[in-house]
Amino acid sequence: MRGALGGPRVLLRRLREVMAEPVSAQERLDKIVVLIAANMVAEVCSVYVLRVDGTLELYATEGLNRQAVHLTVMRSDEGLVGLVATEASPINLNDAQAHPAFSYRPETGEEIYRSFLGVPILRAGNTLGVLVVQNRARRTYSEEEVEALQTTAMVLAEMIASGELTSLAQPGAEPAVRRPVHVSGAALTDAIALGHVVLHEPRVVITNFIADDVQKELRRLGVAIETLRAELDLMLESGEVAEGGEHRDVLEAYRMFAHDRGWVHKLEEAVLTGLTAEAAVERVQSDTRARMLRQTDPYLRERLHDFDDLAHRLQRQLLGYDHAPTRDRLPEHAIIVARSMGPAALLDYDRNRLRGLVLEEGGPNSHVAIVARALGIAAVGEVPNATGLADPGDAVIVDGVTGDVHIRPTPDMEAAYVERVRLRARRQLQYLSLRDRPAVTKDGQPVTLMINAGLPIDLPHLAETGAVGIGLFRTELQFMVAAQFPRTSEQLALYRNVLDAAGGKPVVFRTLDIGGDKVLPYMRNYEEENPALGWRAIRLGLDRPGLLRSQVRAMLRAASGRELRIMFPMIAAVHEFDEAKGLVERELTHLRRHGHRLPERVEVGTMLEVPALLFQLDELLERVDFLSVGSNDLLQFLFAADRGNARVANRFDPLSVPVLRVLKLIVDRANAHGKSVTLCGELASKPIGALALIAIGFRAFSLLPSAVGPVKAMLLDLDAGKVERLVAALMALPLGSASVRAKLTAFAEAEGLSL
Ligand code: PEP
Ligand code: MG
DSSP: OTTOSSHHHHHHHHHHHHHHSOOOHHHHHHHHHHHHHHHTTOSEEEEEEEBTTSEEEEEEEESSOGGGTTTOEEETTSHHHHHHHHHTSOEEESOGGGSTTOOOOGGGTGGGOOEEEEEEEEETTEEEEEEEEEESSOOOOOHHHHHHHHHHHHHHHHHHHTTGGGGGSOTTOOBGGGOOEEEEOEEOSSOEEEEEEEESSOOOOOOOOBOSOHHHHHHHHHHHHHHHHHHHHHHHHSSOSOTTOHHHHHHHHHHHHHTOHHHHHHHHHHHHTTBOHHHHHHHHHHHHHHHHHTOOOHHHHHHHHHHHHHHHHHHHHHHTOOOOOOGGGOOTTEEEEESOOOHHHHHHSOTTTEEEEEESSOOTTSHHHHHHHHHTOEEEEOOTTHHHHOOTTOEEEEETTTTEEEESOOHHHHHHHHHHHHHHHHHHHHHHHHTTSOOBOTTSOBOEEEEEEOSGGGTHHHHHHTOSOEEEEETHHHHHHSSSOOOHHHHHHHHHHHHHHHTTSOEEEEOOOOBTTBOOTTSOOOOOSOGGGSSOHHHHHHHSHHHHHHHHHHHHHHTBTSEEEEEESSOOSHHHHHHHHHHHHHHHHHHHHTTOOOBSEEEEEEEEOSGGGGGSHHHHHHHOSEEEEOHHHHHHHHHTOOTTOHHHHTTSOSSSHHHHHHHHHHHHHHHHHTOEEEEOSGGGGSHHHHHHHHHTTOOEEEEOHHHHHHHHHHHHTOOHHHHHHHHHHHHHSOTTSSOHHHHHHHHHHHHTOOO
16 A cells, blocks of 8 residues: 555554553543644645534644644634545545635644545544645545544544543534434324433444454455355245335345345445454445435435445344344333334333334334324334434433424423423313313303224223313224234224223224325335325225125124114215225124124214215215215325325315314214214314314314313413304405414413413
8 A cells, every 4th residue: 555654554553552651631642633634745744633612623643733732723614624524535635725615724723635535533423533644746646545534533533522532622512412312203193202312222332342363354354255145045035025015125235235246345444544354334325325315315315224234234244143122121211213114113111111203214104103192102204314423321302392402402402392391291280170060162052072093002081181082083093003913802802902091082084095195015006106196095905895895794793782872984975984884884794694793873973084075964964874085195085195295284274264164064064964074184182273173163183182181271371252243254254365374373362271
């Protein structure tokens, strides 16, 4: 290697000795820069550390003016050093002064150096600092030298991450590795939690970075890669992965990467600089992460996860152990941080200690978000690089209401949140005191408040909230959290359990609403261009009646001797309702014939989620026993705006005259037919939404359990007649001349209603 004395391996070995010496942090750094400069035949070697305030501080130098150490501080977008930090990639120049980003600090005396090689000090893809070598003469550093300096930077990254340098810092200017980080994502639950990070997939901890025998490390790497490839082949051939399934595509991609010559070559190069095989994997992965995190192309960013996974698998091969998550050894107030997670994995954690969840993937409609809501934990999804930013044990605040996540929060932030949590707890106590009060408006109008549920963990909410029943039991949730199709006996057991827990309060069981965004991993999925408009819910149920029949049978048997309410999702035409109801009747006949005890009474109703039903309301209402408006879907179809797409989420206001006209039409027709009508979409779960709905005549809601208290508190103080008159007047005005939301907010304020 041209220029380097003894090569990178000698340097690494010497560094290892220095790392083990019982000297102060500053002395160690000083020795390191001397070693690097000598080894690379450079006149200058400097270490810049990224500080919590985002600036870069000179921590050690050989060659530049030593007086500048801890005095020279640069913005992270200043000069070449700043460029290395922000780009998180090496800069190699034989005429640094000609570079447009060049800027020099007179106190360092660096104006005489022409050549510059700077590499980022990276850990898990995050920049912690910059390592620089410089020479007076114009010189192009070789590829091997760049590689060697990157390897050396890795040792420095560990030193910074260990916290050893913190003692050298001014208060408020500590190394950024421990800096408070604020990131935002999708708010998934109505809860806030303070706790400590537990990584769902713990990072591999490397204790041995520096190779004793490079040839041996190369062999270890070779064997591990071969085993990894064989493992992937086996998984693909085992038939466990469905043909054409998403899982299979991922594995195919892994196999392609595992055979990628470029990747393997990079790993070997890193070992050749003197790293152990596992440290080489870490280094290459850190570079890849850093590069990919700067990509804006979502497809490429997605591939980062594949590379991460592959690197993890390889490290597991090398270190010979599995990183089973610490599910049963969870610390108190645990906040799980994961890239992605299935609902079953979340349920595996000890619920008494679990407080929150932060996910890199996982939108509001993901299955894991549904479970997180049922568990009542704070959860935020779609947080980029969460697993790279948080270290195990870090303090973290998860605000599931706003979508904010504060990792290593400042004391001020923590105090503010402690206060907020205390306030919320106080409010919860107030709601609790309302639990047994009937939900009747100030002017004597009773309102039925029920809850939405779907999992056994939801059942205690019934008693906790004082709700009068379950207005929507989403049976698909049991199917979504299961690893395989729940057998009829398992369905029967759940439904029986639900009816037992309800203790005579009404429960509306909705038949399977799968398809669309609700996919079952074990069921064959058909590629559909518009799954929300596709083969889902009752459509699937009627086309594959075996599934629906066995579910209906389980419901009928579970309700033997009791009342049963069955509801169908996504009915779009009256004849679909007729067919589905016919199926229920046939099952009843079947059970009767086989001597089963039947339910005392069976009511059959439908969700109203598809706008086409608005033009068949009278025919529909003649047939159904009850109606439940699914405003989540109804609004998405009315406005042709995907309910899960944040970009269109605020485009149309549900509290606007057109929406209220539609909803009022439904409630008026249902009343005229003497049929009960409930609204079970999330519109009713916000007090202002419930206020608007009461104003147009709704008197029954099925809510998120956490919404029962706030909605009840609002309506107890409400003069329903007054808000009815207000909204009727607004609806009589020409469209667009008044904002219903603004008027309702002002009304609530004037009336002392808490929204
Ligand atoms: C709805 O569409 O409003 C509804 C309650 O059903 P889901 O949210 O399960 O689609
Ligand atoms: Mg729906």
